[in-house]
Amino acid sequence: MSMNKDPHDELQREIETHLDLEARERMAQGMSEEEARRAARRAFGNITRVQEDVRELWRWAWFERLIQDLRYAYRTLRNSPGFVAVAVLSLAVGIGANTAIFTLVNAVLLKPLPLHDVSRLVSIYTADEKNPEMMFGTSRDNYLDIRDSNNVFDRTSAAAKITVNLASDAAPPERVTAELVSGNYFETLGTTPAIGRGFLPEEDQTPGAKLVTVISHELWQSHLGGDPSITGKTILVNNRPFLVAGIMPARFHGTNSLSGTALWVPYMTYPVTTNDTYRNAFSSRRFTPFELIGRMKPGVTREQADANLKTIARRLAEAYPNENAQRTLVMRNVGGLDPRETQNVVTTVGMLMTIVGVVLFIACINVANLLLARMTVRQREIAIRRSIGATRGRLIRQFVTEGALLTLASTIAGLVVSKISLQVFWEYRPALLSATALDLRLDLRVLGFTIAISLITCMLFALAPAIKASRTAAIDLKARGIGGSERTLSGRHLLITAQIALSLIALISAGLFLRSLQRAIHMDAGIALDEIAMMAFDLGAQGYTEAQGRTLQQDMVERVAALNGVQGVAIGDLVPLAGGGYTRSLYLEGEDPNDRRNGYIIPTGVVSPGYFGVLGIEMVSGRDFADSDKLATPTVAIINEAMAQKFWPGENPLGKRVRFLRSGYFEVVGVVKNSAYNTIGAPPLPILYRSLTQVYQAQVSILVRTNQPEEILGLVRNQIQQLDRRLPITNVMSMDDALYESLWAPRLAASLLTVLGGMSLMLAVIGIYGVMAYSVSQRRQEIGLRLALGAGPQSVLRMVLGQSLRLALAGVAAGILISLGATRFIATLLYGSATDAPSFLAASGIVVAAALAASYLPARRATRIDPVIALRAE
Amino acid sequence: MPKNSKRPSLIQGTLDLLILRTLLFGPCHGHGIAKHIQRTSEDVLQVEHGSLYPALRRLEDSGCISSKWESTDSGRDMRFYKLTAKGRKQLEIEESHWEQLANAMTRILRTVRGDT
Numbered sequence: 001m002s003m004n005k006d007p008h009d010e011l012q013r014e015i016e017t018h019l020d021l022e023a024r025e026r027m028a029q030g031m032s033e034e035e036a037r038r039a040a041r042r043a044f045g046n047i048t049r050v051q052e053d054v055r056e057l058w059r060w061a062w063f064e065r066l067i068q069d070l071r072y073a074y075r076t077l078r079n080s081p082g083f084v085a086v087a088v089l090s091l092a093v094g095i096g097a098n099t100a101i102f103t104l105v106n107a108v109l110l111k112p113l114p115l116h117d118v119s120r121l122v123s124i125y126t127a128d129e130k131n132p133e134m135m136f137g138t139s140r141d142n143y144l145d146i147r148d149s150n151n152v153f154d155r156t157s158a159a160a161k162i163t164v165n166l167a168s169d170a171a172p173p174e175r176v177t178a179e180l181v182s183g184n185y186f187e188t189l190g191t192t193p194a195i196g197r198g199f200l201p202e203e204d205q206t207p208g209a210k211l212v213t214v215i216s217h218e219l220w221q222s223h224l225g226g227d228p229s230i231t232g233k234t235i236l237v238n239n240r241p242f243l244v245a246g247i248m249p250a251r252f253h254g255t256n257s258l259s260g261t262a263l264w265v266p267y268m269t270y271p272v273t274t275n276d277t278y279r280n281a282f283s284s285r286r287f288t289p290f291e292l293i294g295r296m297k298p299g300v301t302r303e304q305a306d307a308n309l310k311t312i313a314r315r316l317a318e319a320y321p322n323e324n325a326q327r328t329l330v331m332r333n334v335g336g337l338d339p340r341e342t343q344n345v346v347t348t349v350g351m352l353m354t355i356v357g358v359v360l361f362i363a364c365i366n367v368a369n370l371l372l373a374r375m376t377v378r379q380r381e382i383a384i385r386r387s388i389g390a391t392r393g394r395l396i397r398q399f400v401t402e403g404a405l406l407t408l409a410s411t412i413a414g415l416v417v418s419k420i421s422l423q424v425f426w427e428y429r430p431a432l433l434s435a436t437a438l439d440l441r442l443d444l445r446v447l448g449f450t451i452a453i454s455l456i457t458c459m460l461f462a463l464a465p466a467i468k469a470s471r472t473a474a475i476d477l478k479a480r481g482i483g484g485s486e487r488t489l490s491g492r493h494l495l496i497t498a499q500i501a502l503s504l505i506a507l508i509s510a511g512l513f514l515r516s517l518q519r520a521i522h523m524d525a526g527i528a529l530d531e532i533a534m535m536a537f538d539l540g541a542q543g544y545t546e547a548q549g550r551t552l553q554q555d556m557v558e559r560v561a562a563l564n565g566v567q568g569v570a571i572g573d574l575v576p577l578a579g580g581g582y583t584r585s586l587y588l589e590g591e592d593p594n595d596r597r598n599g600y601i602i603p604t605g606v607v608s609p610g611y612f613g614v615l616g617i618e619m620v621s622g623r624d625f626a627d628s629d630k631l632a633t634p635t636v637a638i639i640n641e642a643m644a645q646k647f648w649p650g651e652n653p654l655g656k657r658v659r660f661l662r663s664g665y666f667e668v669v670g671v672v673k674n675s676a677y678n679t680i681g682a683p684p685l686p687i688l689y690r691s692l693t694q695v696y697q698a699q700v701s702i703l704v705r706t707n708q709p710e711e712i713l714g715l716v717r718n719q720i721q722q723l724d725r726r727l728p729i730t731n732v733m734s735m736d737d738a739l740y741e742s743l744w745a746p747r748l749a750a751s752l753l754t755v756l757g758g759m760s761l762m763l764a765v766i767g768i769y770g771v772m773a774y775s776v777s778q779r780r781q782e783i784g785l786r787l788a789l790g791a792g793p794q795s796v797l798r799m800v801l802g803q804s805l806r807l808a809l810a811g812v813a814a815g816i817l818i819s820l821g822a823t824r825f826i827a828t829l830l831y832g833s834a835t836d837a838p839s840f841l842a843a844s845g846i847v848v849a850a851a852l853a854a855s856y857l858p859a860r861r862a863t864r865i866d867p868v869i870a871l872r873a874e
Numbered sequence: 875m876p877k878n879s880k881r882p883s884l885i886q887g888t889l890d891l892l893i894l895r896t897l898l899f900g901p902c903h904g905h906g907i908a909k910h911i912q913r914t915s916e917d918v919l920q921v922e923h924g925s926l927y928p929a930l931r932r933l934e935d936s937g938c939i940s941s942k943w944e945s946t947d948s949g950r951d952m953r954f955y956k957l958t959a960k961g962r963k964q965l966e967i968e969e970s971h972w973e974q975l976a977n978a979m980t981r982i983l984r985t986v987r988g989d990t
Contacts, residue, residue: 045924053928
């Protein structure tokens, strides 16, 4: 029956009773009362300290223990700098790589846009029942209807990405990403220019009437030298003077952070800022380039907004069934991925996350292995601490504290690594990412992620060995006294096998990517890869009429053809491996283009006579385009074998006729071999070529056949610049460069995996060495006995090497099995087979050789054991 | 520990063992436990009485012992400690550890002497 619930009072009473009893006892032995009380106090010790000790138990025990553990952990780690260095390095690489990739993901996907009240903003896209996996933008006229008939948005604006030529006195001409926007764009986003003004209502009314632009902070700095008086002046956009109305704040990129928009123009500037295709289709409801952004009215829920959009979509489908049937409107968070690009980004991010995840996992295994090795050495210490009363929990806590300390150091180092690897990654970035597009600074979310993965890491590598060690220690004392333990050793064997397996997987994947790159480079792209130089330019954007443009193109071809070392020159809008051209709906003779069930979407190109010869694409049958194909003569087309196969299998395609939605018929006059389209090694797509002599194309590349493509680039550029100083020239490269760039994903994977595989193999080698050295030292007597009984050094060598070979082979077997399963996931990124035998064999060979090399030293040491000393040792 | 001391002072953790061992004979209050330890070790182990109480709290926290206030025959209210089932098990483990440690220490000390 407790009289008092306060534990402090209880203790106080207990102590008083104790002292009283003790004093009485002593008085009974004949002491005076005063003496007895003093003696009782002496025997008790310091009362205050006792009280404090107890109180500490109640309150600060955990904190006290933590400090103690930290101090102890620090001392222990300080004594093994080699271990700490290896552990921190491997963890730092793992954590760093993950942080780097997450920084990218964060910048692309997660960071909220720097816009006013961004949660009230939504992006609106068109979904089509016929193409459920794709999302489309909206046509201009649909936009106007949505804007005017909805009752859920305060403001609705439209934006479409375009590319324009930019020139000023301050910098060389450039081609930059721009956005064609409705006049209320900045008001909808709730952002105003830092300097100057946004667009005025009258500036998006009349086509081509008001040439005005708002530029990004980055363009202002890079292209206009940060001139503060630039507003009110003009810059040349597509060779027309545009009034600079305002400059946006730094890091404002609209709603799409990936593209790095340099400037915004009202969409009614489209006659000047866009190309023919755009111009002709601008008012058609079939043409859907606009992303819509709506700002929801206060109090309107997303469900209400969505329902309203669905109603509008139904009305649009009824009013304009040709364009809007089976279509509806969907909402997305603003600033999320553009759903029209999701697939690419998700694939890339998924691949990167997987790779860095494996890196971190291998690092954890490495460190766990190292820790386990240390446990073996520290058995004595563990056993003694255990026996003088340290509980298992306390020991586990102790080891986890050591792990946490390691993790802390690794996290800090990892942040440094991530900074560096981000820079490296940036070098490898796909060309579609602009340099200023992403904000890659460390923020709280990235930091949180890093800390989270660090904690998981700590659990992974520190907890398991700690539990194992604390258990082993207890059993061990009973079983064999203080010494080594077979259990720990078998644990280490398991880890080493796992490590060998993992490094093998990494090496096999690296091998697959390397072989695939090699194969890709030597793959038949259907073109003369190493003999082509090229560059692109857009005459339409620069304001050339068709007649002027044709003259300039002709002049260019003649000038470049006259250069030394040039074997052939051609012009075309479709360039293998570098893209270009347009995909169009094609109709065979007799098919009604107005029936939506008809039509095949295929890539098409417009090319000059001689194009196929310059690229090295062979004619299979029929003839090439010629200057005799004129505007007045029947329009002709050349198709590739894939197209002949798709539409006229087993028939002669020559003489067949095809058409597009708004065009006459084109007669097939030639068939060429297949060539690479966007990437090398992909299954050939059907492609149709038309003649530049009959179809004018203002946005083209000039292609030069030469033995020195790199050297000729500068000369060609000079010739073009002499013809038009203000014309921006882009994609200046050799075909080899184009191939190299198109292979960025496998290249990045190959280099990451090679580094990772090499690193983990190195750590596996250290692990094998440790285990074998330990095993030899444990078996000294046995080996000594064998030697004494006449076993030759060779047989001892074989015995030890055999043991490590078994470990290695077990790891290799596991690694190969896992690889066979796992490499299927990267098969889409590979050229050639995902079960490429040489990659598997080479990687396995390297791993086995490394394992044998690592155990050679311990094995040789075993042969030198002196039987006499070994047998006398205990 | 002071070098010239003839009586070894207690290593932490050993005190727990001694307390548990004492309680094996039945519930007891703090003072009684101190006296019992002193008596049974024939005064070799000198327990500072005060150090008993933090140890008792620790053992109670870990569930090895439980406590109850009770009146003694002399009418005094005293806190009595009692061994729990868990404490009994813990005692067995600690005892065997202690034996192993003692054996191991003996062996080590002997080896060291033998080597030099």
